[in-house]
Amino acid sequence: MAKKSYSFYPGCSSQKAASSSNYQVSVDTMCKELDIELNEIPDWNCCSASIGYAGGGELPRLALSARNMALSEQAHGDQDIVATCAACWLATKETQERLHDDQGLLAETNQALAEAGLKLKNDKKIRHMVEVLIEDIGYQELGSHVKKPLEGLKIAGYVGCQTNRPFGIDGESFENPKYLDKMIETVGAEACDNYEKKVSCCGGALAFSEPEKSQALIKDIIESAYDNGADMIVTPCPVCQMNTEVYQDQINAKYGTKFKLPVVYYSTLLSVAYGKSAKEAALDGQIIRAKQLEDIAGK
């Protein structure tokens, strides 16, 4: 397949030494194998996710994403924008939609952007990395690179909220999207078909501000994965990953549970299945080690 090129919006959490820097490492590894070129948007800024609304009004928030989109048009005008973070993808895509539907807001946004010499056309698609994998690469091609099938592993695909609603992935349902399960099967592992908490919310940013209330949600998400016999959880979102991985000890202390379930990214799974080393797959970024994947990567 010919090289595919995209304008890339990495987002704050993927930066070096930030909470999902490990996601970025495995994405880079995966993309290299699949001949996907990611061209970082020069000087991108934070999109304010879904929690910017206290300090920022509608227009300032739209302007944040609009700046990124305008910079992308300027630097790689012929390329779709791709994000790996669900919150970044959603915020940017919502901006695109809102400015498309409301020409008045678009005019105001452009007035603001002009302060920094920028202008937005708003004509390129905003896509999540999993859309690129599914739609532009395809399951068959994804599968053809597998060198070490992840046989014997049972994995719960935790889709979460924001990669699923309100936009979701084309052709998938809100209540039971199948694409993560299909990816799990593509790399030779078994998917938990009846994972009840697949699209449940983990609390998102409120895991910081309302830790106890959110941890009650997270507990159910992990418990359900165990109930379905999962060896690990896989997710497409850095916030989901962080929330379901790092609080397991606190949940154990509070509820007397014995959780120790690794939570990895789809890009981690693909990298390991593609025969990459533990380091290339960023397994060293797991707080709860994914021993089974380490063993496969070490073979």
Next chain:
Amino acid sequence: MSYNQDMIEKYRGNFLKEVTDNVEEGDWVKMCMQCGVCSGSCPLGPHWEHPPQEIFMMIRANKREEVLESTSMWMCTSCYNCIARCPRGLPITHIMHGLATYSQRLGLAPQNQPTQKFANLFWKNLVKKGRVNELKLGLSLYFMNGFGEGIKTSLKMKDIGLNMLKTKRMSPMEYFGGHGCKDIKGLHAILKKAEELENARIGKSGS
């Protein structure tokens, strides 16, 4: 006169109109048919003073202060369950965010509400350099309830912090600088202009 007083004068008992004119996506509120699906969708449902459907009813019933001073909107996790399910297609998530923004502008937002504080810290943090500094955000979050509380929370979060450090998913160097936009001046100019334009539209002067 305060912005809040201005608005009270201007809308004199027509809170639905006030919301329609001033709240993000507020013109949708009149479309709600009170089916209650949204209220059953919020992950933190039991913790909402008034779930979304009730909020929409209260807006029509002119319960201005009760709505705007409520902690409810600050319980929204932005899960988009409601938007996916609402039979009338209301952008409920955005209306909740919009009501929160508006209550804050009016000076009516509940003080000491953790998410209200966190959301403000988040905005300040990102505006400063154009990108979020997770370490400083984390620290200011833990210390937002004062120093004593901060030490307690930090101790509770210590193990998580150590784990993040060990896996290189956090760096103490972030405290001294860290990531940011190069054209921060340009970004600030954009945000300033956007704020001015929005304030002019909603009749708010200064900030």
